[in-house]
Amino acid sequence: MTKNIFILVALLPLFAHAQQQYVVKGNFHDTKRTGKVYLTYKIGGLTRADSAVVTSGVFELSGPMPAVTSGYLQFVGLQRATKKTSPDAIILYLEPGQISIVANDSLKHATIKGSKVNDDYLNLNNLDEPLKMELNRYREQYSAIPKHAPDLIQQQQAVQVKMKELAERRKLVYKNFVRDNPNSYISLFVIRDVAGPYMDQENGAELFAGLSDRIKNSPDGKQMKTMLDGLARTAKGNMAPVFSQPDTAGKIVYLTDFKGKYVLVDFWASWCHPCRAENPRLLKAYNRFKDKGFSIVGISIDQEKMRNAWLKAIKDDGMPWTQLIDANADKNGAAALYGVKAIPSNFLINPEGKIVARNLRGEDIEKTIERILKDEY
Structure with a gap:
């Protein structure tokens, strides 16, 4: 059975409330329960982690929470389990204010109180x-x-x-x-x-x-x-929104620089394995059609701190086409302009600037370009 693999781009929900705190108070019915709880969550796209010691079945976690976001809470006992079991963990939603967790036998079956979310x-x-x-x-x-x-x-x-x-x-x-x-x-x-x-x-x-x-x-x-x-x-048939992003040398490149060509605008990232898996197919299509009025513009959503990884991925994957970076993909860059929620995502744009295809994968990349160019000429 075919599995569709994708990387989600959208950040977990954030609802801003300046300088507010979350508080999670937990209570195991077993007062002899000892160990630690570990809480991971995301704020502004960054993963954060908090932990607390469980003493006499009681624990408390707190920290800045300028948002509402999902979290993953796991209990790890002091004594290792004698056999392999699934983690004692629960998904919960954090928000400014206090919530209570009451656990009878385990965290995974706990009750969460004090939170509408x-x-x-x-x-x-x-x-x-x-x-x-x-x-x-x-x-x-x-x-x-x-x-x-x-x-x-x-x-x-x-x-x-x-x-x-x-x-x-x-x-x-x-x-x-x-x-x-x-x-x-x-x-x-x-x-x-x-x-x-x-x-x-x-x-x-x-x-x-x-x-x-x-x-x-x-x-x-x-x-x-x-x-x-x-x-x-960016629906098929619409004129493609004009973006401007810096290339590997910091020079601003515009979509209009490619007017008169078929151009595949490809959103990707160095850490995106499905994106990297598509690059050989993109390279094959580029080499086959580059002299027939076709080009590719890669737009990475790598954050600025990942710049070296981005440049290394371009070199390692042998991508000779124009490469741009949109380090603020979740805010106001090309990815936001095109409504990109997951990568890889791509848009095929004709010489007049109209979107003629979206999210081409595998053999469809070459087949679609071949068909369009055949109809053109």
Whole structure:
């Protein structure tokens, strides 16, 4: 079964509140429970980590929290487990203020109190849990199909059809959650799930329009609006938005510099393995069509601190075409202008500046360019 691999670009939701603190107070019923808890979360795209000692079953974590964001909390006991088990961990949402965690037997089954965001997340999970269990059953069925079965492909396809139908049912559950919870921060997360990694603009815009003004006008709501607007601007048939970004030497390069050519604008990053895997195919297409009015413009979303890694990746992958960097991809650069939510993402633009194809992969890159140039000439 084919797996679509993607790297998500969008940051976890952030809702600015200057100089505010989060406080997490935890309590295990077992007062003899000792060890440490480790909390990881993201603020402004940067991963942060806090920890606290669990003494007599009690722990407390706190720190600056200018935002609402998701976190991962894990308990590690002082004594190592005698057999391999899954981590004792829980996903929670952090926000300015205090939340309480009450754990009966383990952290993974704990109850979170004092947070509307976590209440909404629990409600969504309760709706989704039966569907996730059904998905796991289909995955087990798929894995159990004998590899040498004479009707292997037919059996695999039958399970894939069921999984596809389930995906549509889950999408409907998510859509209904957003419509029923227009004032919930969780609805922004759900819209991303419904719209998919490359953000289906039509689905995303419809659901976003139904959110409350409070959520729409939050910093993350505004970020999503910018993303949706960018997707609308870059629909097939529209004129490509004109960007300007610095190249490897710091010189500002404009999209209009390539007027009169077919140009593939390719968003990538040095740390993005699926992006790097596509580079040999891009190189093959570039070498084949570069003398026929075709070029490529790479735009990396590497942060400035990753500049050396970016330059090394260009050299290692042997990419001779123009390379630009958009170190502020989450704010106001070319990636935001084009509504890029996941990488790799690319846009094929004709000599007149009109978008004629999006997100070409594998053999489709060469085939599409070949077909277009054939029609042209």
